[in-house]
Amino acid sequence: MNTVALQINRRAVEASAEPRTSLADFVRDKLDLTGTHLGCEHGVCGACTVLLDGVPARSCITYAAACEGADVTTIEGLDDDEVTTELRAAFTREHALQCGYCTPGMLVSARDLVLRLPDADEQRIRVGLSGNLCRCTGYVGIVRAVQSVIEARRARNIAPLADGGRTILGPAGSGRATSSSSEPLTIRQALVPASEGTAPVRIPDFTPATVLDQRFTLPHAPAQVFAKFDDIGGIASCLPGVSLTAPPRPERVKGSISVRLGPIAASFEGAARVERDPATLSGRIVGIGTDQRSHSATQGEIRYRLLPLEGGAATAVELSIGYTLTGILAQVGRPGLVRDLAKRLVAEFAANLDRHMSGASSGRAAPAEFSFWSIASDVLRARLARMFSRVIGKGGAE
Ligand code: FES
Ligand code: FES
Secondary structure, eight states: OEEEEEEETTEEEEEEEOTTOBHHHIIIIITOOTTSOOSSSSSSSOTTEEEETTEEEEGGGSBGGGGTTOEEEOGGGGTTOHHHHHHHHHHHHTTOOSSOSSHHHHHHHHHHHHHHOSSOOHHHHHHHTTTOOOSSSOSHHHHHHHHHHHHHHHHTTOOOOGGGGOOBOSSTTGGGSOOSSSSOOBHHHHHSOTTTSSSOOOOOOOOOSEEEEEEEEESSOHHHHHHHHTOHHHHHHHSTTEEESSOOBTTBEEEEEEEEETTEEEEEEEEEEEEEETTTTEEEEEEEEEETTTTEEEEEEEEEEEEEEGGGTEEEEEEEEEEEEESHHHHHOOHHHHHHHHHHHHHHHHHHHHHHHTTSOOSOOSOSSEEHHHHHHHHHHHHHHHHHHHHHHHHHHO
């Protein structure tokens, strides 16, 4: 049992919790804040949504122990909140609830949309609320209520807040995560070049939410591959969707990655730093990026290790790709699909790199936009083919 000290609804709270206790159970059972509802307890329905450091987060899949020092607001803490008061009135007016079970989580997410969205765009409201499920009303009244509050506020010249007023980079609650600095890194600090700001620019270490291990081989000696990995421009040209936006320096590489996922196009602008260890032929690239359009942010790292093969004539490249994604794009990715996509992406990168190193290609080797959709279609086709062959195989065996 650990003691967790945090701020809940502007009140300092200290209580014991098992390492496995969720934030939802913590606020409900220890503090009697039962306005936070539990539906699926799997991070799917959104009934348990609270604000964690000002960002909507699912408390059923957030450990209370991970919220040490965090600022949590439950629906009870929004009693006097101006936006939530307007939303409550609009929900009543538009008949946006029946049993009310989803309503606390729905209001927390809706409040974030009201703060962020520049106008009452129905499509964006529906996408923004897609992580909150309602089992009884349908969504027409809910969307109409949110639309009406946004319209009323913009008519009163209340401007939207970029990122809902959020200033801390990374997933909800990550501002308190252990880092080399005691202060959380802000999005602006991270993206403003040192020459433009007064504070030195830091690219933080982080613990990725998802880690994928990949391996490929190249018909070139490890020393050659290691030297190639130092050619940042050349490596970037082999990565689909990646381009550099400034001359690279090892301590800071500025660039962007363009991603298309069906109708969602995102262009992450960001920066990375490169670390290399010639003694072990290994290295690490750690970076951060944000996409203003889809309000998505990412932190990522690639660790690599080169191992000799065939008596040193070839190289096995072991990659560990870790990332944390927040925002709309994070809602679309599914671990299995992302794993398959990463496999395809790495295979494409390996083929481009081999061509580049063999001198078969000069200039840009990879497409300027990484289309998840075209690769996803291939992946889905491959999955369907596997499924059918299993079914046919079974049928044949009977
Ligand atoms: Fe947390 Fe469903 S209870 S998302
Ligand atoms: Fe019943 Fe939404 S009002 S679940």
